[in-house]
Amino acid sequence: MLRDLVAAAREELPFAVSLRRRLHATPELGGQEVDTSRLVADALPLRPVFVNGTTNLVARVGGPGPAVLVRAELDGIELREETGVPHAAVNGRMHACGHDVHCAALVALVRAAHRLQDRLPAPLLAVFQASEERTPSGAEEILEADEATGTVRAAVAAHVHPEIPWGRLGADPGTVNAATYGFEILVEGRGGHGAYPHTTLDPVLALAQVVVALHTMTGRRVDPLNPAVLSICCLSAGSGENVIPSSARALGTLRTMDADDHERLRKLLHTVVSQVAEAHGCAGSVRQTRDEPALVNDPRLTLATRTVAQRAGVRLAEPWRSCGGDDFARYGTRWPSVMLFVGLDGGPGFVPAGLHNPFFLPPDDAVGQVALAQALGYLAAAGTTGPNLTP
Known part of the structure; x- marks a missing residue:
């Protein structure tokens, strides 16, 4: 046969x-x-x-x-x-x-x-x-x-x-x-003129700090012998060079081989987004877009x-x-x-x-x-x- x-x-x-x-x-x-x-x-x-x-x-x-x-x-x-x-x-x-x-x-x-x-x-x-x-x-x-x-x-x-x-x-x-977790990050602040950032709550700056903080997760919170990766692959905010927008978004993916790592990093992702955004006077949230075993x-x-x-x-x-x-x-x-x-x-x-x-x-x-x-x-x-x- x-x-x-x-x-x-x-x-x-x-x-x-x-x-x-x-x-x-x-x-x-x-x-x-x-x-x-x-x-x-x-x-x-x-x-x-x-x-x-x-x-x-x-x-x-x-x-x-x-x-x-x-x-x-x-x-x-x-x-x-x-x-x-x-x-x-x-x-x-x-x-x-x-x-x-x-x-x-x-x-x-x-x-x-x-x-x-x-x-x-x-x-x-x-x-x-x-x-x-x-x-x-x-x-x-x-x-x-x-x-x-x-x-x-x-x-x-x-x-x-x-x-x-x-x-x-x-x-x-x-x-x-790997198990895959796709997500969308939304950071909401208060927009305004780029020349007067002190009158705004800049979601772009907050999102930039969120992205940097997220990329430390797999390197410092996961056993190096367990494969895990997080990638932010899309950023969007604003419409002009002198306008601070009221919100900023990002799309990313989290990949893990270990079930315990997967659950822990998912929770940590939400925590980092929320608290880093809050530190910049903004509100941060995460929406799941995909979740595969x-x-x-x-x-x-x-x-x-x-x-x-x-x-x-x-x-x-x-x-x-x-x-x-x-x-x-x-x-x-x-x-x-x-x-x-x-x-x-x-x-x-x-x-x-x-x-x-x-x-x-x-x-x-x-x-x-x-x-x-x-x-x-x-x-x-x-x-x-x-x-x-x-x-």
């Missing part, structure tokens, strides 16, 4: 690569993936189901019984592409996280599985998920749609990554991605995937984890799950660039690498039994 499924998926790659280029040229933001989901739906060999009026798309291949869920993401992000390739997006949005590759790869796997459906070891439930990058999370919408997913025995996903060598597969048990690979399923990968001649990467986050973690709260990471570093024509970078462009050959990883995870979950994977 391993040989035949991989061979069938390989035959589908020219079609999948063409689809990848069309997807890459027309990225859409989370929750707005109307054209993207239609492109995917038209590429499938069977009629998919749109979940509860959303752009989430589900396609089931195979007979009755508990299915193995394999997920790919539909959405892009707000970023102007700078790759210069003919199929680059020109709408100020970009597939800068490889979602176009993941979707095209899963289409190839579905088309291959459909050809072999009478021989599949377990049904394949392909989930083309909306809104991985934005709130509300598409994973939450999928998990609420029991009538669309049915009984699932395990969940699998694969994600390209520029820090892993080309031809290597990252498949490690335990926590591989850590992504934890099921040990049994991960071991099975590593075993299948080695049988297929796929080389495993060195142990690898990151403070990246992914709402695929939500699937792991319900079913055994594994997220596999597909290496890009040193790939054919790949120009080194990080995720969410305007120059990030996986080569077309990555579609085959991701489809292979998805197939390995699917077969491992379909063939694994035991307490953790018994439906």
Whole structure:
């Protein structure tokens, strides 16, 4: 089955690569993936189901019984592409996280599985998920749609990554991605003329001090052996060079691997914002914009995937984890799950660039690498039994 499924998926790659280029040229933001989901739906060999009026798309291949869920993401992000390739997006949005590759790869796997459906070891439930990058999370919408997913025995996903060598597969048990807490900071003061700051309560100065104070949290309040990161990524205030505004805002993200660190830093974040702002005569508050659990690979399923990968001649990467986050973690709260990471570093024509970078462009050959990883995870979950994977 391993040989035949991989061979069938390989035959589908020219079609999948063409689809990848069309997807890459027309990225859409989370929750707005109307054209993207239609492109995917038209590429499938069977009629998919749109979940509860959303752009989430589900396609089931195979007979009755508990299915193995394999997920790919539909959405892009707000970023102007700078790759210069003919199929680059020109709408100020970009597939800068490889979602176009993941979707095209899963289409190839579905088309291959459909050809072999009478021989599949377990049904394949392909989930083309909306809104991985934005709130509300598409994973939450999928998990609420029991009538669309049915009984699932395990969940699998694969994600390209520029820090892993080309031809290597990252498949490690335990926590591989951080819990993520997205937030908006609002500092409110009293505006006025920039020439008379003593008559104002300057929220810009207060927010600047808040930003500096927040960046000391992970370095002084967390065990250095526990990964944790806080980044303020967006600041906004004012409308002119001589007008002190009445409010200032910031957007940021907190990433932690340890649950205790996560809870403590969340509380400390609110305290620092409130008290530093107060010290400047202002009021500071924090609003949660996103909250995802850590992504934890099921040990049994991960071991099975590593075993299948080695049988297929796929080389495993060195142990690898990151403070990246992914709402695929939500699937792991319900079913055994594994997220596999597909290496890009040193790939054919790949120009080194990080995720969410305007120059990030996986080569077309990555579609085959991701489809292979998805197939390995699917077969491992379909063939694994035991307490953790018994439906």
